[in-house]
Amino acid sequence: MNAQPSAQQQPPASGRTALITGGSRGIGYGIAEAFIARGDRVCITGRNADALQEAVHRLGPDRAIGVAGKAHDEEHQANAVELVMEAFGRIDFLVNNAGTNPVYGPLAELDLQVARKVYETNVISALGFAQQTYRAWQKENGGAIVNIASVAGLGPSPFIGAYGMSKAAMVNLTVQLAHEFAPRVRVNAIAPAVVKTAFARALYEGREEEVAAGYPLGRLGVPEDIGGAAAFLTSEQSDWVTGQTLVVDGGIFLKAGLH
Template sequence: MTSPLIPSLNGRTAIVTGASRGIGLAIAQTLAAGGANVVLTSRTKENAEEAAKQVEGPGTAVGFQAHATDEDAARACVAFAIERFGSLDILVNNAGTNPAYGPLIDIEKSRFAKTFDTNLWGPILWTSLAVKAWMGEHGGSVVNTASIGGIHVAPNLGVYNASKAALIHVTKQLALELAPKVRVNGVAPAVVRTKLAAALFEREEEVAGSYPLGRIGEPEDVSAAVAFLASDAAAWITGETLVIDGGALLGQAGV
């Protein structure tokens, strides 16, 4: 039986990009717990397949190797999901990267480009492919993983945060362009306990203490919200990015 906290996603098919660990893996687990069949992507076949084994049903989970910016791999993944499970109802653009740390005026072009390629172009590319292959005709729901960094400014994270600010904007743009068939929403977490954010929670007590709810986030704090936005429970919500931050933006959070 589905937990009352997880909306029913029985019979739905989902792709979650960047799902071999962290927030993406938790999203895949929560969607599958709601009954969705899930395709988990990673840059490596091994990681994708290992992650799929960590997903319990009732939905079925399968790993697929696809770099978020590789158009051929993305197209193949979309076709695979439809072929294997018969539809593509949910796309979670979760893969993200942050190779550009430091003051904006010192950032190399290559790191800037890699950040925007993965964090902004990736979601546009995957959404386009999913809509053209399935959702444009049959409907669907897209959820983008942004960040509270896309809403406020913080030292040394200028490029990453700008890419997430642009993703929040693009979420609204796509919601407008794709309505009424396809809903497009996002989530904007503060610091969550994952590999990507490890440097930020080295000072865990300090960071947690700056959040009104007194702790940093866990991947499941984000995945529950993604499942809600992906489901029919959010049928009249589009273009929104839900802040999931333990109240961080209410105060003076430094990260």
């Protein structure tokens, strides 16, 4: 991860605030870094209070706060939004990044309780945070929402079918919210391929060169790749973009013939 700039290096405050779920590490943390780098303030959420505190310290406690809890817990969603409004007075951007993938195997053998847990965490929580943020700030003041989907939701993904199903739902949730929340709130999604995080480690650990060789751009993703995409989708440069899913995949869909 990039080193946190010193106080003298901090960019001027933009006055904008982002709520990023699952932001203590990996893709969520990379997005938080990108927002901090352009002067935004951030609130990151996550299940582990100690990890959140450490992440806030790295991001800079003058620009970041953390709220611990489980993403699918409605009380946590409401509490996080309330704390952001108390601390910063606004929520310009919501990034729904929190997710889980606790199972690996064919759908024919999938425990339906596990499938429900995946859907609850990956999809229903995103809807809940979107509802809370919309009511608290964005309905009257506008803003942008970015949902972190996955290329697994855009085509067949053997052995991670439950995760892929949930991310396909996330893509459709993006379209539905973009339609309902227009014109004041833009809603888009990002669909990454394999990004080098602890969450995705099982997909490349011990064979990174082999996996990376399958990508036309010759490498796996890093959190900064997704951070840059999220920064774009919440910037003035994307003011005429809504309801879209931006694939950030190192070109892997080119080889799959899905573009």
